[in-house]
Amino acid sequence: MGRTPCCDSKGIKKGPWAPEEDKLLVDYVQANGPGNWRMLPKLAGLNRCGKSCRLRWTNYLRPDIKRGPFTAEEHNSILQLHAIVGNKWSMIAAQMPGRTDNEIKNYWNTHMKKQLRQDSLAGDAAAASQQLTAMAAAASLPFPAARHMAQWETARLEAEARLSLLSSSPATTTTVTSATASSSSCAAAAADLAAAAGPDIFLRLWNSEVGDSFRGSSAQGVVAEAAHGRPATASPAAAVMPPAMAGGDDDSAASTNEGTEAADDYQAFLEMAVEEFALLHGRLGGAFSAFPPVADVLAEASCLFSPFE
DNA sequence: AACCGGGACAACCGCTCACAT
DNA sequence: AATGTGAGCGGTTGTCCCGGT
Incomplete structure (x- = not known):
């Protein structure tokens, strides 16, 4: 779909903002509130495009x-x-x-x-563990959501490490013949999935119909979401987070078992994703196009077909 | 004093997505 | 279903400033 540039009109000013322009924008937003940025320049008497006004407000003029x-x-x-x-x-x-x-x-x-460049030049032998170290430190961040993210992500990395170990063991290289795969073979398949489609495949799965299905079917997840009291207007971060990390509450004292619970949630999610994948493949013979959102996520992992055949 | 190079930061660009029509 | 619009996001560029030569 063609999209006309917002700033292609002749005579629209670009470049640094003058104090008078800032004042016009601030006065208008304070009087009318932000929103309808396309019309704002005209209404506020500014010779700028709406996008420029929005950026100036959100990045510089906002009072907070x-x-x-x-x-x-x-x-x-x-x-x-x-x-x-x-x-x-x-x-x-x-x-x-x-x-x-x-x-x-x-x-x-x-x-x-x-x-970071200087650090890497210094030859940090522990580079591989830096991410986990950072995550462990993040668990003590003053921001509740960041703690949840760190805890869940730590569990995720640990789970992935386990999955990698499982997938590399001879026992899990045997053929999986049905959609009701065992937990360990699910784990191996999930590790293959990550290896084939990239580490963010899990995040994308979470955001796909598979994730929706998991959230809907997991009574525990529902309870967890209710307990965490996720606000109706979830942040973009919350939109992509599993319940354990999208909380937004300040209940740090109750977080003792969150890492374990998150790991369990994550394992259950992986198993469901792989089962879903196998079912879809069996039902459609690989014709995933009937389910575009799932297809987008899973098509990249087509090399995973073989373990189920 | 003039020039140059690099750092810092504001602003822009191109793209995507959600939603309305 | 196709298209237009508003908004947000991440990457990139432009501009100013400052220290060194």
């Missing part, structure tokens, strides 16, 4: 923005969160009140990337 240099605590938080989610700046920013994704992204690209 925390200016100034990043603290050591924020620095560490970014480091740890980046180890978990990668370049998902909006997710990282969601855990750091007062900081924008743009600000964090710039900080990462200018300060932290350089630091």
Whole structure:
């Protein structure tokens, strides 16, 4: 679908914002609230495109923005969160009140990337364990959601490590002949899936119909979601998180068993994903196109077909 | 004083997605 | 179902500033 650029009109100003423009934008948003950015420039008397106004407001003029240099605590938080989610700046920013994704992204690209490069040049032999270390540290972050993310992600990495071990053992290389595969062969298949389709395959599965199905069928999950009281307007981060990590509550005292529960949830999810995959394959003979969202996720893992045949 | 290079940060660009029509 | 729109996201670019030569 063709999309007309928002800023191709002649005479629309670009570049740095003047103080008068900032004042016009702030006055308008304070009087009318943000929203309808396309019409805003005209209504506010600005010679800018709506997108430019939105960016200026969200990245610079918003009253709740925390200016100034990043603290050591924020620095560490970014480091740890980046180890978990990668370049998902909006997710990282969601855990750091007062900081924008743009600000964090710039900080990462200018300060932290350089630091990491220097660290790697120094020849850190423990590089492989850095992610887990960062995650362990993240478990003590002052941001509840970040704690949940770290705990769940730690469990996920441990589970994946187990799956890798299982998949490399001779016993699990035997042929799986039915959709009701055993837990260990599910695990092996899941490890194959990750190896074939990339580590984010699990996140994508979680966001697919398979994940929906799992969430819907897991009574435990429903209880967990209710207990965590996920807000109706979930953050983008919460939208992709399993219940154990999408909580948003401050109930840190009750988190003792969360890692174990998360690992169990994750294992159950993997088993269901593989079963679902096998069922679909059996039912459709590989014609996954009838289920586009699942197909998108699973088609990449087509080399997984063989264990089920 | 003039020039240059690099760092820091604001702003833009291109893309995707959800939703409305 | 096709298309248009608004909004958000991540990557990239542009500009300013500052220190070194």
